Amino acid sequence: MKQNDSFQELDNELNENREHAEMDNENTAAQADTDASSTEEGNVEVLDASHLKSEVQRLQTLADDYQQRSLRTQADFDNFRKRTQKEKEDFAKYASSKLITELLPIIDNFERAISASGDIADNDSFAKGVGMIFRQLEGVLKAEGLEPMEAVGQPFNPEFHQAIMQVESDEHEEGIVVEEVQKGYMLKDRVLRPAMVKVSM
Structure with missing residues (x-):
C-alpha cells in the first residue's frame, strides 16, 4: 500500500513538473513573440524616420532651387527694366539728332554766305539780315543741345x-x-x- 502511495506521489509530481514545463514553454514562446513584435515595430519606426528625413531633405533642396530661380528671374527683370529705361531716355535725349544732322549743311552755307558778304561792297543790310537768321537758327539748335x-x-x-x-x-x-x-x-x-x-x- 505504501508502495502504491509512493508511485502515486511520483506520478503526481511528474504531472506537476510536466505542467510547469509546458507553462514555461508557453511563456517563453509568448515572450519571444512579444520581442519579435517589438523588434519589427522598432524597425518600422526606424524606416519611417529615415524616409521622413530623406523626404525633408528632398523638399528642402527643391525649395532652395525654386528660391534661386526666383532670385535669378528677379535680377533679370531688374536688368531688363533698367536697360529699357536707359534706351527710352537715350531715345528722348537724341530724338532730334536726325533733324539737326540735316540742318548742319544749312549752317555751313550760312557761315559761307556771311564770310563772302564781307567782300561785296555796300552789302551791309544783306550781311546783317543773314547774320540775324543764322544766329536765330543757331540759338534754336543750341537749345536742343547742339554745340x-x-x-x-x-x-x-x-x-x-x-x-x-x-x-x-x-x-x-x-x-x-x-x-x-x-x-x-x-x-x-x-x-x-x-x-x-x-x-x-
Whole structure:
C-alpha cells in the first residue's frame, strides 16, 4: 500500500513538473513573440524616420532651387527694366539728332554766305539780315543741345576728328589739328559730326 502511495506521489509530481514545463514553454514562446513584435515595430519606426528625413531633405533642396530661380528671374527683370529705361531716355535725349544732322549743311552755307558778304561792297543790310537768321537758327539748335567742337590746336582724336590731310608745321608738334576744314558738332555728350581737319606731321 505504501508502495502504491509512493508511485502515486511520483506520478503526481511528474504531472506537476510536466505542467510547469509546458507553462514555461508557453511563456517563453509568448515572450519571444512579444520581442519579435517589438523588434519589427522598432524597425518600422526606424524606416519611417529615415524616409521622413530623406523626404525633408528632398523638399528642402527643391525649395532652395525654386528660391534661386526666383532670385535669378528677379535680377533679370531688374536688368531688363533698367536697360529699357536707359534706351527710352537715350531715345528722348537724341530724338532730334536726325533733324539737326540735316540742318548742319544749312549752317555751313550760312557761315559761307556771311564770310563772302564781307567782300561785296555796300552789302551791309544783306550781311546783317543773314547774320540775324543764322544766329536765330543757331540759338534754336543750341537749345536742343547742339554745340560746335573746338578743334584747332587740339591733339588729333579719331573719335572727334576726321583727318583729310597731314601738313608740315613749324608751330605745332606732330599730331595737332592745325586747320579746320569743316566744323564738327556735339549733340549733348555724343559726337553728331566729327570735324574735318588737317593735322601736323
